[in-house]
Amino acid sequence: MLIRTHNCGQLRESDIGATVRLNGWVNSYRGHGTGLVFIDLRDRYGLTQLVFDGEDLPKEVMDAADKLRNEDVLAVEGKVRIRTGGENPKLVTGKIEVVVSKLEVLNKTANPPFLPDDLNKLPNEELRLSYRYIDLRRPRMQQIMQMRHKLAKVTRDYFHENGFLEVDTPILYKSTPEGAREFLVPSRNVPGGWYALPQSPQLFKQILMVAGCDRYIQLCRCFRDEDPRADRQAEFTQVDLEMSFVRRDQVIDMMEGYVRRLWKEMCGYDVPPIQRMGYREAMERFGIDRPDTRYGLEITDISEIAGRSDVAFFKDALAKGADRPKFNSQRGVVKAIRVPGGAEKLSRKITDGYNEFVRGFGAGGCAVVKVNAQGAFETGIAKFLEGVKADLVSALKLEPGDTVLFVADTYAVCTKALGELRQKVARDMGVVPKPGAEGGPWNFLIVVDFPMFEKNKDTGKWVAMHHPFTAPNDDQRDAFVNAPVDDEVTIEAIVSAGYDIVLNGQEIAGGSIRIHDPAVQGKVFQLLGMTPEQAREKFSFLLEALSYGAPPHGGIAFGLDRLVMNFTGTDNIRDVIAFPKTQIGADLMTKAPSMVTEEQLKELYVKSTYTAPVK
RNA sequence: GGGGCGGUAGCUCAAUUGGUUAGAGUACCGGACUGUCGAUCCGGUGGUUGCGGGUUCGAGUCCCGUCCGCCUCGCCA
Secondary structure, eight states: OOOOSSOTTTOOGGGTTOEEEEEEEEEEEEEETBTEEEEEEEETTEEEEEEEETTTSOHHHHHHHHTOOTTOEEEEEEEEEEOTTOOOTTSTTTTEEEEEEEEEEEEOOOOOSSOOOSSSOOOOHHHHHHTHHHHTTSHHHHHHHHHHHHHHHHHHHHHHHTTOEEOOOOSSBOOOOSSSOOOEEEOSSSTTOEEEOOSOSHHHHHHHHHTTOOEEEEEEEEEOOSOOBTTBOSEEEEEEEEEESOOHHHHHHHHHHHHHHHHHHHHOOOOOOOEEEEHHHHHHHHSSSSOOTTSOOOEEEOHHHHHTSSOHHHHHHHHTTTTSOTTOTTSEEEEEEEETTHHHHSOHHHHHHHHHHHHTTTOSOOEEEEEOTTSOEESTTGGGGGGGHHHHHHHHTOOTTOEEEEEEEEHHHHHHHHHHHHHHHHHHHTOOOOOGGGTOOOOEEEEEOOBSEEEOTTTOOEEESSOTTBOBOGGGHHHHHHSOTTOHHHHHHOBBSEEEEEETTEEEEEEEEBOOOHHHHHHHHHHTTOOHHHHHHHHHHHHHHHHTTOOOEEEEEEEHHHHHHHHHTOSOGGGGSSSOOOTTSOBTTTTBSOOOOHHHHHHTTOOOOOOOOOO
16 A cells, blocks of 8 residues: 555645645545546545546556545555646645645445535534434534544643643433432442433542642533534533642632633633622523623613512512522512614513413513613513603613513523523524624623522422532531521522633533532431431442542533534534434434343343334 | 424535426536636436425325434533
């Protein structure tokens, strides 16, 4: 075989005269019969034009060249020369060509179902996933894979330089059924026993801290058997880390350093100091714990004014949980979004849609008021607001041409509905900037002071907002340990030492200071409704470890796939994963998941209850 | 589990209200062609309209079911 001396993106004018060998795929064939044939040869690095000239080459070679087709795999030897037919400015190698003297067809391709071509419209994703090896040949996909590699390398460099140790943790792990649904793996050696695939290496990294590792990092695969989304796969990768002898600020500082290094090296962007915002403020102003602060459309609580209006459903909503403290999730509130210029841009049809939209989040509806050119309120509930018009104009800073969207319900419902509506309105109004990879702003935010617990809507029980190993913030420890278990108001107000990093309204990282104090950990389990026996059964290894000299510690995890999406400017997570899965967790190329034999199941003490439907 | 969109030649798409033999570009096959740049020109093969029922004189088109893909709500400690 003619082993390559160069790759297909390498040769320049300075190589003219050199005899070279290239290997690669036929990207395009431009033939003039057996007299003259041009081939663009492609590999991961680029394209180089090959010329087969009938005046110099024997007939057999010209015949073979004339039969070349897209995606054939070649090895050639030839001389580099200036292009006599004029340069091609589209290619970095466009000033030269290789005049072929020897041709080896290493693999004659079957007719491919599609060509790895970024110029034409892409075939449907089903086909791309079925023939992933062809799809991945596309320059765009090669670029994404290189970006992903670079991100991993910068990550390892940065954390290595900061004294972090990369440690592998098990993939076959213990089932801990809180949180996401797990993938299970039956054991052959322990009849009836099962492993679970880790949702994250959370407990292992904490135990590594107890083990004196001090600073841990891993680019780890995590598994959550939940339905995917455009930016979510059941199997995904985290930049997972943990630090000993730290409080919240030390972890956040290290993360800011990482983010700054990453953006600098990946796209030359200098990340400014990152603003912090409390969870409560984020929910009040933006209705979501990962606010997109690239645009306004903030939410205003107008409960007090609404209470003095004549709008019946405002008053009904405000009557809910009126005895509860201000930020109690079940307390009735009325909130509004001012949409500057909305009177013109948001048609009746669109605002009717908003009504339907907020119902999807449990709200009764969305009232709409337009401020006309004379400053008067129009539509719907306008006449019932007359008495408080001046107060609304002042509270919302209304101007002619504005639209105001109102939702009245409990704090939890109202906040969620308006938080989601705000993002929809922003898209409808066209005020969402382009993504960072396309020249838009990179807008970072660190969100802190999350509640430790929230009430599950269905069961009414407390659940950990982050996870059960998250510590209360340092100034809350005593209040937490001493809080009566049935004191909902106090418990709901306890703030954790958790933090999220938000980029353009997307959570890219989340973490916390962990509990290293068995008394605090016991209290958490108690609130979560776990008896000490149950807690010991599930997490004995952790509780035991914490009792043998656990240092204060904390950490964070970044979603690696989402980071790559940001740098490559794609909104499809499957584009940044070499071999992704579909909505039902299928791999269309390998056809996983697949049936297994009775013998395999028997050896694992497993019996399938599935019966194929009768056709 | 719920809602929405889609599935027509290898691929990307078209096909009037339900109406003749389902078309085009591209790929593929054959031919012509000595400076192309996603080469060009000529000719040709290629279809169980995802699958199964139903309505109808007649279904790619309408109805029901089902499978697959995508988006989304729930879910994702």
